[in-house]
Amino acid sequence: MANLKDILYKVKLISVSGATDIAIDAIQFDSRIVGAGDVFVAIKGTQVDGHEYISKAIEQGAVAIVCEDIPSDIHPQVTYVQTDNSAKALGVMAANYFGHPSEKLKLIAVTGTNGKTTTVSLLHQLFMNLGYHTGMISTVQNQINNAVIPATHTTPDALQLNSLLKKMVDSGCNIVFMEASSHAIEQERMAGLKLAGAVFTNISHEHLDYHKTFDNYIKAKKKLFDDLPSDAFALVNVDDKRGMVMLQNCKASKYTYSLKMMAIYKAKVLSNSIQGLELNIDQKDVWFRQIGYFNAYNLLAAYATAHLLEEESEEVLMNLSQIELKNGRFEQVPNNAGITAVVDYAHTPDALENVLQTIDNFRTGNEQVLTVVGCGGNRDTTKRPLMAEIACRFSDRVILTSDNPRFEEPEAIIADMQKGVPVSQVRKVTNLPDRKEAIKLACSFAQKGDIILVAGKGHETYQEIKGERSHFDDKEVVREMLSLIHNK
Numbered sequence: 175m176a177n178l179k180d181i182l183y184k185v186k187l188i189s190v191s192g193a194t195d196i197a198i199d200a201i202q203f204d205s206r207i208v209g210a211g212d213v214f215v216a217i218k219g220t221q222v223d224g225h226e227y228i229s230k231a232i233e234q235g236a237v238a239i240v241c242e243d244i245p246s247d248i249h250p251q252v253t254y255v256q257t258d259n260s261a262k263a264l265g266v267m268a269a270n271y272f273g274h275p276s277e278k279l280k281l282i283a284v285t286g287t288n289g290k291t292t293t294v295s296l297l298h299q300l301f302m303n304l305g306y307h308t309g310m311i312s313t314v315q316n317q318i319n320n321a322v323i324p325a326t327h328t329t330p331d332a333l334q335l336n337s338l339l340k341k342m343v344d345s346g347c348n349i350v351f352m353e354a355s356s357h358a359i360e361q362e363r364m365a366g367l368k369l370a371g372a373v374f375t376n377i378s379h380e381h382l383d384y385h386k387t388f389d390n391y392i393k394a395k396k397k398l399f400d401d402l403p404s405d406a407f408a409l410v411n412v413d414d415k416r417g418m419v420m421l422q423n424c425k426a427s428k429y430t431y432s433l434k435m436m437a438i439y440k441a442k443v444l445s446n447s448i449q450g451l452e453l454n455i456d457q458k459d460v461w462f463r464q465i466g467y468f469n470a471y472n473l474l475a476a477y478a479t480a481h482l483l484e485e486e487s488e489e490v491l492m493n494l495s496q497i498e499l500k501n502g503r504f505e506q507v508p509n510n511a512g513i514t515a516v517v518d519y520a521h522t523p524d525a526l527e528n529v530l531q532t533i534d535n536f537r538t539g540n541e542q543v544l545t546v547v548g549c550g551g552n553r554d555t556t557k558r559p560l561m562a563e564i565a566c567r568f569s570d571r572v573i574l575t576s577d578n579p580r581f582e583e584p585e586a587i588i589a590d591m592q593k594g595v596p597v598s599q600v601r602k603v604t605n606l607p608d609r610k611e612a613i614k615l616a617c618s619f620a621q622k623g624d625i626i627l628v629a630g631k632g633h634e635t636y637q638e639i640k641g642e643r644s645h646f647d648d649k650e651v652v653r654e655m656l657s658l659i660h661n662k
């Protein structure tokens with residue numbers, strides 16, 4: 175129970191009709207779950223306009239409506255609040271309703287096309303090792319210390335987000351690391367939050383189905399930095415040319431990190447092998463268990479963030495060097511066949527290129543690299559040919575398959591990918607929509623010493639076809655197929 179007037183604190187009001195000094199049971203933005211005594215926030219979405227469901231929400235017992243357009247048929251017993259941005263209002267209302275949990279701990283948000291999950295996971299583990307009660311909000315899962323709370327989105331909606339942060343406060347967390355997706359920033363899921371800092375990892379081709387242009391996508395990421403308060407820090411990767419863009423007009427204290435340029439935080443890659451990375455950070459040479467040049471960025475971002483949070487350098491490096499993440503990011507599947515089998519969440523052209531480049535650096539040239547990859551349905555279609563081309567460029571054999579076709583036909587997605595296959599490479603490509611069969615084929619082609627990359631799903635444990643999710647786990651299938659084929 176809360177008072178509507180209190181819930182509306184700091185919401186930008188255009189007009190109000192009806193009483194605001196009324197009790198509210200809960201805030202809802204989906205009419206289908208509105209109950210008696212709730213306030214319904216009508217949001218214009220990507221599929222439908224929530225304003226169309228205002229009368230349904232009232233039928234179900236909503237006593238107040240927050241909306242951008244006041245409906246023509248006003249219900250006399252209902253309070254109508256007009257605002258200029260309902261999604262933003264929802265964020266502010268959620269923070270009011272849950273008692274501003276983000277102000278009761280340090281909340282750090284990480285944004286960027288790639289590396290968010292890895293960076294927040296490193297930071298979460300690091301701060302737990304340093305003795306803090308630590309929260310994490312991420313694609314793979316949310317966590318309060320070691321306790322796992324399943325995640326549905328990379329960044330949850332405003333209500334779930336504030337409710338989760340309140341749980342974290344109630345459990346004694348003093349610090350939380352969260353991923354900020356561009357969808358979430360654009361949709362104002364974080365509107366009511368107070369951030370202690372924000373980190374930018376990089377930006378590359380992704381989500382153009384949603385943002386339409388690359389410029390809009392950059393603007394969405396930049397909004398996180400534009401909205402930072404002056405007592406927060408902004409930490410950006412300046413090896414990405416959009417790093418400095420993020421800092422334009424930013425009120426927060428500005429910091430940079432880089433492997434190649436002048437920056438406040440710098441690292442040098444001393445060695446990069448299948449065993450891990452050796453980096454020189456702050457005059458110290460340290461080994462890390464993460465694999466691939468791109469992970470040097472994630473490690474440096476985590477180190478710099480910890481430093482900005484006033485942790486002692488040596489202790490940070492010592493602890494970071496112990497961390498091994500088992501989360502479907504360059505995760506090797508152990509087997510007795512002498513095959514290096516890697517499962518990775520690369521689902522963007524940049525990520526796929528990084529992972530395959532990493533493999534390319536390790537290979538001797540005497541082995542085959544076999545890549546199994548697909549592209550998600552009902553997502554950016556322009557990345558499809560690019561990812562197929564990258565797979566061909568670095569692999570000896572490529573199997574194009576399905577990765578959550580959603581409501582599209584798997585064959586049509588593969589046909590889009592196929593357009594990126596150069597004529598000279600057509601012979602190395604096989605199309606096999608059934609992902610299990612595709613992995614099986616890669617495993618049967620593979621000989622001792624070969625390298626298999628299964629890209630795109632990483633930690634995911636499902637395949638989504640026509641709205642139905644069925645269990646599918648790349649790691650499990652790779653393990654099963656390798657032992658079936660090679661342990662005969």
Ligand SMILES: CC(=O)N[C@H]1[C@@H](OP(=O)(O)OP(=O)(O)OC[C@H]2O[C@@H](n3ccc(=O)[nH]c3=O)[C@H](O)[C@@H]2O)O[C@H](CO)[C@@H](O)[C@@H]1O[C@H](C)C(=O)N[C@@H](C)C(=O)N[C@H](CCC(=O)O)C(=O)O
Binds near residue numbers: 205221
């Ligand atoms: C494209 C997208 O981001 N959609 C998100 C968005 O939904 P939407 O705008 O499409 O909603 P809509 O269906 O048009 O409905 C509009 C409004 O009408 C309401 N409604 C609708 C029907 C009804 O009967 N009654 C009713 O009140 C809805 O509750 C909503 O408030 O807002 C919803 C609530 O927050 C999200 O659950 C939903 O995520 C969908 C499921 C999704 O798949 N999102 C992905 C793309 C996403 O957000 N991904 C990012 C990570 C991306 C990355 O990093 O790679 C993430 O943060 O997870």
Ligand SMILES: Nc1ncnc2c1ncn2[C@@H]1O[C@H](COP(=O)(O)OP(=O)(O)OP(=O)(O)O)[C@@H](O)[C@H]1O
Binds near residue numbers: 286
């Ligand atoms: N710093 C980085 N730069 C480029 N590529 C990276 C970087 N870190 C990880 N990758 C690649 O991107 C993939 C996804 O990494 P990660 O899950 O950390 O990113 P993310 O930003 O959380 O992705 P999502 O938007 O799906 O949540 C990894 O599996 C790896 O292939």
Ligand SMILES: N[C@H](CCC[C@H](N)C(=O)O)C(=O)O
Binds near residue numbers: 577578
């Ligand atoms: N957060 C991303 C994840 C994509 C992962 C890939 N496996 C797919 O389903 O396309 C999205 O929802 O677009």
Ligand SMILES: [Mg+2]
Binds near residue numbers: 290312314328
């Ligand atoms: Mg993520």
